[in-house]
Amino acid sequence: MKKLLSILAFMFLALSVYSPVSAIEPDEILSDPALETRAREVSKQLRCVVCQNQSIDDSNADLARDMRLLVRDRILAGDTNQGVLDYMVSSYGDYVLLKPPFKTSTALLWLGPFIIFVLGFIAVGFYFRKRPVEKTISTINHTPLDDDERAKIERALSSTNENEGNTK
């Protein structure tokens, strides 16, 4: 079944393989709503390690269920949210975290957006520097008209004035 699903995965554009209804079953839910909320929060940050980009909160794989139960066990045992995450990393590695931790190998990932953003701004800055807009526009504006142009403008202005006078 899983194999069939993974084959279908790339058979269809922009269709990801999600299993329908799924995920968390009523018998998993903790009786204390506060703890259950925490369990859900933690579950959303953990990847179902046999699935394709699904959190254990969304997946109906058997392993996801085991992982959800494990998360709840740890919470009942008194772990903090971070404690549970650390515990899961210790057994599954960083792969289990949907939000990869910041370290050397992920530095480019986390700093990347910032670097791209700054580079973009610098590029735009250069664009405006290379073409000193203010100066050019004002130079254009201050180029004096020659006599020919001045005569043309006067003619044009006087004719519009006449027209306005006529309509009144």
Next chain:
Amino acid sequence: MIIEAGHFALILALMVAVFQAAVPMVGAYKNDSVWMNFAVPSAIIQVVLVSVSFGALTYSYVVSDFSVLNVVSNSHSDKPMLYKVSGVWGNHEGSMLLWVYILAIYGAGVAMFGRNLPPTLKARVISMQALVSLGFYLFILITSNPFERIFPPPADGRGLNPLLQDPGLAFHPPFLYLGYVGFSIAFSFAIAALIEGRVDAAWARWVRPWTLAAWAFLTVGIGLGSWWAYYELGWGGWWFWDPVENASFMPWLIGTALLHSSIVVEKRNTLKAWTIFLAIVAFSFSLLGTFIVRSGVLTSVHSFAADPERGVFILVLLLVVVGGSFTLFALRGPELKAGGLFQPVSREGSLLLNNLLMTVAAAVVLLGTLYPLFIDAISGEKISVGPPFFNASFVPLMIPVIIVMAIGPLLAWKRGNLTEALRRLVFAGAVTVATFVAVMALSDDGSLLAAFGIALAAWLIIGTLSEIVTRSKMFRVPMMVSLRRLAGLPRSQWGMSIAHAGLGLAIIGMVGSTVWKQEKITVMNPGDSVQVAGYDYTFIGARQFPGPNYTATRGKFTVAKDGKFVTELYPEDRVYPVRSMPTTEAAIYTMASADLYVALGNKEESGSGYVVRIYHNPLVVWIWIGLLSLVAGSVVSLSDRRHRVGAPEKSSKVAAAPQAAE
């Protein structure tokens, strides 16, 4: 016989494409009109041939011809007709055939509607379209032939994945492809312009409507996919930052940038090299999206290795197209003469900021999508990049976009007056603050994020309305005058306002459904009631009933609020025996304030209870209304006379004639 005719037609289309790519290109180079005139008929012959080919495959699906391997693998005789037809593109080979079919349709579109294009530009554009199709024809014929026969033919097919047997998903791929492939037109125009060494307003007037149409199709495609995920997956999520979703989202982001930068080229004859660059990037992302999904490289490295031929072929195709076009861009781009000047604070400036942020956003999505692959390749380390990363990096980039979206349209071209623009947005600002305070006061939980998001949406919506008010001089001149001014506003203006306000509505839905979602997952026996977000859901019972090619367990629920009847809901749990796979059909009652969402799960192994998932999804309907507004805005804008290609030239010629006679 028919299937062989389809196969043969595709091979003929390949032959035609060879000539269509070569002859007009040489003709344009030699400025030989006979050679250039080869473009139009060959583009039309090509679309006829691919129609025959696509028609043949569709026919074999419709009549369930199980001597065709593709039909056997993806169809079944008892499937409803809609899904027999959608099965054509519900698989790798067929969807690639759909891809080239749409490519051929677009090429023929340029051939037929491009009468008043400069002949060399037209010849080159049509030639480029053929060059792109050439790669895909080879891909299909060599690695993914949908016309393969099977002997002996089995008695019946293996059926289509039940998840795909859904109206939303039946139309999802064609729209997505109309979008993806639509960017090929902008791409071909960009390459043709680089070869010609000339980009001008006329060029942009051509590229804009095609890009807008492609963008609108892509929006529909992504929207359908998201909508399907919402009701079919049974828990009310609508976006997952999944690699295949990202694959369609990146071209959308770049397409949005391209849409806006081509306005600057048209109106102000500047940002030309940048617009060409975006056109190339948009189509490259479309190809990358195809590569990502077709090769399976991101969903599983293993599946890539299982069928390396296809993955490698598309990768090579991608490298040739991207490498070739960027080399051309590097060589010829600098020769494009810079046009009108502008200040940072101006309409152009705000559109440039949009471009910058959209491009950065697309780059960030690309980074997050490919990073696990990249790390795996260099160090063998396995990491996951999921929604938390994308939310943290993408959402902050959109905040300035939304803020500027309300201001930009109020700035003048060339040199804008920010103070003046902000003065006109005082009312919008006041509403924004009031919204923030109101949301903070009315909601208890996670309210800061919600208040900020909804206030931002209010800023965008009211800001967009303020712009219309400003243009119509409403409240400053008599009502009739301002109404007349409103009616006189260009359709492209209305299109922009509808689309921008629509995005505001969508944001309200996205924020609301994320922050205020409530759920209850429990076992219910007939007669049980549970309360979710103030609504009482009573489970009446469930019974089996047969569908056309599945059996369903249909539950019946009544929903009441404060003792008053609201609605009845009938969620289904279907099992498709051909694939022995279950699907859920959630029952959804949509209101402006929230969707009431019930999904029926498995029956308890011991006892008469069913697992029931009830979700209260606030404001979700506004996401769909917002997306529809984006599309409606595009349609309104496309109906603008100035976008009807060639119209401006014609009318100006007519206008010019009497003057010359004077």
